[in-house]
Amino acid sequence: MGIKRIGLLGGSFDPVHLVHIALAETARKHLALDEVQLIPAANPWQRQALAASPEHRLAMLKLAIAAKPGLCINPLEIERGGKTYTIDTLEQLPQGAEYFWILGSDQLANFCSWHRWQDIARRVHLAVAERPGDDTQAPGPLQQILEQAGKSLVHLPFEASPVSASDIRRRLAQGLAVDGLLDSAVTQYIRQHGLYRATAA
Numbered sequence: 001m002g003i004k005r006i007g008l009l010g011g012s013f014d015p016v017h018l019v020h021i022a023l024a025e026t027a028r029k030h031l032a033l034d035e036v037q038l039i040p041a042a043n044p045w046q047r048q049a050l051a052a053s054p055e056h057r058l059a060m061l062k063l064a065i066a067a068k069p070g071l072c073i074n075p076l077e078i079e080r081g082g083k084t085y086t087i088d089t090l091e092q093l094p095q096g097a098e099y100f101w102i103l104g105s106d107q108l109a110n111f112c113s114w115h116r117w118q119d120i121a122r123r124v125h126l127a128v129a130e131r132p133g134d135d136t137q138a139p140g141p142l143q144q145i146l147e148q149a150g151k152s153l154v155h156l157p158f159e160a161s162p163v164s165a166s167d168i169r170r171r172l173a174q175g176l177a178v179d180g181l182l183d184s185a186v187t188q189y190i191r192q193h194g195l196y197r198a199t200a201a
């Protein structure tokens, strides 16, 4: 057996939407990954407080990947708690696998503001999907470190989609339809638990 190839898709997942799942599946196929781990953040330090609790975000992720072979959830950031720094997560993962950090081009553009971003770039390949309005080229300093470390920046064949969790939260708060944006089991969960209502937002 060769070295395992593992995709890592970190996110707030507040809530997980269908484009997150499409992104994970595209990366899995395109990069011939053994698995893609979805990693819900405990406390993404660059954002305001999240709307849903870690338990709810985890439960929604479980519903969204229920019938998706090759996708799984790694709850280590929620278990670790505190501010979520990706480098701490990478340092906790078992050695001996080849890791691909999957991200949208908004986060690629923001990458050099991440805690110890140089150390992240020395450890993982990056797999980027275009989001409308953001460049899929790595910022110069990031490109340089990736090259020095022998890591690649892979451009995923992914049609740019304007879907975002913040737009979905806004729609839910306004009572608008979210058909085609969320897995139907996730929509049902949100309704059952009264998440993202105007008063709770």
Ligand SMILES: Nc1ncnc2c1ncn2[C@@H]1O[C@H](COP(=O)(O)OP(=O)(O)OP(=O)(O)O)[C@@H](O)[C@H]1O
Pocket (backbone or CB within 6 Å): 010, 011, 012, 013, 014, 019, 020, 023, 102, 103, 104, 105, 106, 107, 129, 130, 131, 160, 161, 162, 163, 164, 165, 166, 167
């Ligand atoms: N429509 C999309 N196209 C490509 N990548 C996406 C898309 N939506 C999210 N991602 C990527 O998935 C990862 C997790 O995203 P996150 O959970 O923050 O969702 P989001 O839709 O960006 O949420 P929010 O609107 O709250 O910022 C990030 O790397 C983000 O860039």
Ligand SMILES: O=C(O)c1ccc[n+]([C@@H]2O[C@H](COP(=O)([O-])O)[C@@H](O)[C@H]2O)c1
Pocket (backbone or CB within 6 Å): 009, 010, 011, 012, 013, 039, 041, 044, 046, 047, 084, 085, 086, 087, 107, 113, 114, 115
């Ligand atoms: O490590 C950091 O400093 C860092 C800064 C910003 C974002 N991230 C990670 O990038 C992923 C996407 O973040 P977000 O805010 O778009 O959900 C998620 O796993 C975050 O923990 C990580």
